[in-house]
Amino acid sequence: MLGPSSNATGPLHGVRVLDISRILSGPFCTMLLADLGAEVVKVEQPMTGDPARHLGPQVGGDAAYFMSVNRGKKSITLNIFSEEGQRLLCALVPHFDVLVENYVPGMMARLGLGYDRVKELNPRLVYASISGFGQDGTYAHRPALDIIVQAMGGMMSVTGEQGGPPLRPGASLGDSVAGMFVGMAIVSALFDRERSSHGQHIDISMLDCQVTMMENAFSRYFATGEVPGPLGSRHPAAAPFQAFRASDGYFVVAMLTDREDTWLRFCNAVGVPELGKDHRFLDNLSRMNNYDVLNAILQKTFLEKPVAFWLEALSGANLSCGPVNDIAAVASDPQVLHRGMVATIPHKRLGTWRVANTPFRLSHGASGPAGPSPDLGEHTEEVLGGLLRMSEDEISRLRKAGVL
Amino acid sequence: MLGPSSNATGPLHGVRVLDISRILSGPFCTMLLADLGAEVVKVEQPMTGDPARHLGPQVGGDAAYFMSVNRGKKSITLNIFSEEGQRLLCALVPHFDVLVENYVPGMMARLGLGYDRVKELNPRLVYASISGFGQDGTYAHRPALDIIVQAMGGMMSVTGEQGGPPLRPGASLGDSVAGMFVGMAIVSALFDRERSSHGQHIDISMLDCQVTMMENAFSRYFATGEVPGPLGSRHPAAAPFQAFRASDGYFVVAMLTDREDTWLRFCNAVGVPELGKDHRFLDNLSRMNNYDVLNAILQKTFLEKPVAFWLEALSGANLSCGPVNDIAAVASDPQVLHRGMVATIPHKRLGTWRVANTPFRLSHGASGPAGPSPDLGEHTEEVLGGLLRMSEDEISRLRKAGVL
Numbered sequence: 143m144l145g146p147s148s149n150a151t152g153p154l155h156g157v158r159v160l161d162i163s164r165i166l167s168g169p170f171c172t173m174l175l176a177d178l179g180a181e182v183v184k185v186e187q188p189m190t191g192d193p194a195r196h197l198g199p200q201v202g203g204d205a206a207y208f209m210s211v212n213r214g215k216k217s218i219t220l221n222i223f224s225e226e227g228q229r230l231l232c233a234l235v236p237h238f239d240v241l242v243e244n245y246v247p248g249m250m251a252r253l254g255l256g257y258d259r260v261k262e263l264n265p266r267l268v269y270a271s272i273s274g275f276g277q278d279g280t281y282a283h284r285p286a287l288d289i290i291v292q293a294m295g296g297m298m299s300v301t302g303e304q305g306g307p308p309l310r311p312g313a314s315l316g317d318s319v320a321g322m323f324v325g326m327a328i329v330s331a332l333f334d335r336e337r338s339s340h341g342q343h344i345d346i347s348m349l350d351c352q353v354t355m356m357e358n359a360f361s362r363y364f365a366t367g368e369v370p371g372p373l374g375s376r377h378p379a380a381a382p383f384q385a386f387r388a389s390d391g392y393f394v395v396a397m398l399t400d401r402e403d404t405w406l407r408f409c410n411a412v413g414v415p416e417l418g419k420d421h422r423f424l425d426n427l428s429r430m431n432n433y434d435v436l437n438a439i440l441q442k443t444f445l446e447k448p449v450a451f452w453l454e455a456l457s458g459a460n461l462s463c464g465p466v467n468d469i470a471a472v473a474s475d476p477q478v479l480h481r482g483m484v485a486t487i488p489h490k491r492l493g494t495w496r497v498a499n500t501p502f503r504l505s506h507g508a509s510g511p512a513g514p515s516p517d518l519g520e521h522t523e524e525v526l527g528g529l530l531r532m533s534e535d536e537i538s539r540l541r542k543a544g545v546l
Numbered sequence: 547m548l549g550p551s552s553n554a555t556g557p558l559h560g561v562r563v564l565d566i567s568r569i570l571s572g573p574f575c576t577m578l579l580a581d582l583g584a585e586v587v588k589v590e591q592p593m594t595g596d597p598a599r600h601l602g603p604q605v606g607g608d609a610a611y612f613m614s615v616n617r618g619k620k621s622i623t624l625n626i627f628s629e630e631g632q633r634l635l636c637a638l639v640p641h642f643d644v645l646v647e648n649y650v651p652g653m654m655a656r657l658g659l660g661y662d663r664v665k666e667l668n669p670r671l672v673y674a675s676i677s678g679f680g681q682d683g684t685y686a687h688r689p690a691l692d693i694i695v696q697a698m699g700g701m702m703s704v705t706g707e708q709g710g711p712p713l714r715p716g717a718s719l720g721d722s723v724a725g726m727f728v729g730m731a732i733v734s735a736l737f738d739r740e741r742s743s744h745g746q747h748i749d750i751s752m753l754d755c756q757v758t759m760m761e762n763a764f765s766r767y768f769a770t771g772e773v774p775g776p777l778g779s780r781h782p783a784a785a786p787f788q789a790f791r792a793s794d795g796y797f798v799v800a801m802l803t804d805r806e807d808t809w810l811r812f813c814n815a816v817g818v819p820e821l822g823k824d825h826r827f828l829d830n831l832s833r834m835n836n837y838d839v840l841n842a843i844l845q846k847t848f849l850e851k852p853v854a855f856w857l858e859a860l861s862g863a864n865l866s867c868g869p870v871n872d873i874a875a876v877a878s879d880p881q882v883l884h885r886g887m888v889a890t891i892p893h894k895r896l897g898t899w900r901v902a903n904t905p906f907r908l909s910h911g912a913s914g915p916a917g918p919s920p921d922l923g924e925h926t927e928e929v930l931g932g933l934l935r936m937s938e939d940e941i942s943r944l945r946k947a948g949v950l
Contacts, residue, residue: 170761174730197783198783199770206765207762210764210765257909276885276907278884279881279885281881287800287802287866288800289800290800290867290868291868292798294870295876296872297715297716298779298796299872300715300717302713303713306707307778307796308779308870309706309776309778309779311701312703312704312763313704313759313762319723322723322727323904323906326578326730326733329734330556330733330906331557333733333740334557334558334911340910343908344907346907347907350882350887354887354902354903355719356876357614357615357722357901357902358611358614359873360614360876360877360900361613361614363873365603369873370716370872372713373716374711374714375711375712375713377693379601379602383693384714385702385712385714392697392712393697394696396691396692462690463694464697464698467698467699468700468703469700469703469763469767471700472699472757473768476683477679477684478753478757481683483754483758484764496764498757501724501727501757503680503748503749504735504746505661505747505748505749
């Protein structure tokens, strides 16, 4: 049994989630739910489990990636491709508030576990399906991994050097952004259920989520007909609003204003007061029109001194700026640590393990990792014994039969 | 008055949101709430309004960007920097379920509108604060714009060409991801309120949200001590899993497996069967170890034919692939259109206007844009007259006094 969890007072305490999803989009969603206090029971295939258990790098016998995304969850094994496994899953359904799955559309129905069937067993269930392209339409049955929807949704077309090839941002936004949206949809359906008493089916497409995330690019395109391309680190409509190279690394500065006094403050802070009087740069539009000249002058200046020098000068003038941190710098940043964003979870073999926390800070009730990631099937007895009153003998028989 | 909205049956119908936020992080959050059925009243400074109204490009007298993020909301003018404006805001608070603000920490308290004050007026209020770095800690009072937290949270350090400078992904993830997280936190607090009857204060830091989004990079770093860098379009642990250039554009292919039959299928589909027997490439680890050789062979091959040819060959072999779409291609993609992801809202001068939709699809109740973006102060009379029983004379007096 898990001990009392650190987030047992979170806003979703008492909510039970049956999680049949694998890898990232679904597990990221249920990580958010667990960090907010929900009890998440992960349903995994016997022997193999969630494929994320086998992705590298491994440490202390577990995949680092799996430990992070599955902290604070319980794990039961259940072969949902067997008839007896399907029967057991149906028996579990009345005990849960939420079900999350990310199989290719049609698969759950073929297993006798589609929403139309399952809602008969629990009309209050919130049943969330995540797929690459949605439950309907001509692409519905195509498999999709993260990079596919980042490519098809436009994100890669606007990421990269100006005139260069499309790049993938260095995070799995295809999966994680879908996880965030389905998480919000699930909690909205739970809120609705408090008033209506009915559950519902949620159909989230990873490609749809990319389109929502790209709203600004679509707005610009609909307004001008111009197709946005990659711009390096630049903002499409403001300058200076980008990364610059200093003598020892990179930093960013962001100016989103037409105010001449802000520009003067910037020029004085950087030690180029003559630019503050140069008509080519006095307002944002002029700076955009003369971007190449301005960029060359500033870049040459910034190369002369280290990042710390420029950040002190710019913050001293109350201008928005910051270092381009690598992951090691983020993990030791005093504010990141002060906010508890590097959380520690217990680990059987390692003692403790560090994970990136979730950003939820609520005045009533704790949030964050409730415990370690589970070993495969660690909670099979607890969950099946507790919820279904299944005996040890029966569990042992089912395990031998490959159902558990 | 707005007519009956298209999402009046959404899961958040009946929820009233007082939105004092500006630009993107807060307004993106309240767009999600509005698309799920909430009634959002945007509080704007008289004369100037949300600064997003003035960002380019403009069309039909409105900023395209503003129209998209603020569709389906109401707008009232209220000078919260005046004592009378603060008094009126306090009078509105008991009529609302949620308040959203994104001022620099400390500002709301200085205006007499901090959570400690406002909760006395409405203990059931869910009061959400979004800031660059959170409400506490040494960075709390620093201003932050999108690129600052994308730089400080590590995203830019892993985005770009291998060995090249850090790049900013082509979307405002610093703002929009914070908007998604605060949206989920708000709905969780509303759900909790149905059971506990109390509201609460939510404190979301944009930098914290970046850390959560970068969880995979942190896992890798904590496991290996190696600091992840930019990898172009490549996956850090799988190959081929990247963008390739074809004769007429780019496409992506994603293979996340050690199965030799999948690799053989790939080699045959691409017309390089000899690679299927080459010991340098038989499993994923070998392909990673011999990445440069493999990449050169594949890239040379793919340059010989157009994108459509390769996508047909690869999908025919049931391999995960897709085009790198630019924004124009996404906006006309049949699946994107089938899913209703390009939504149309009414516009007084343009007739209609297109916006990227939200991805929420729920079986009970509609979701999506409920109407146009509001003109500045369009609903001042409706809201102040309706909720505060304020007379037209009084509204006219306050308007002349610069309060409205």
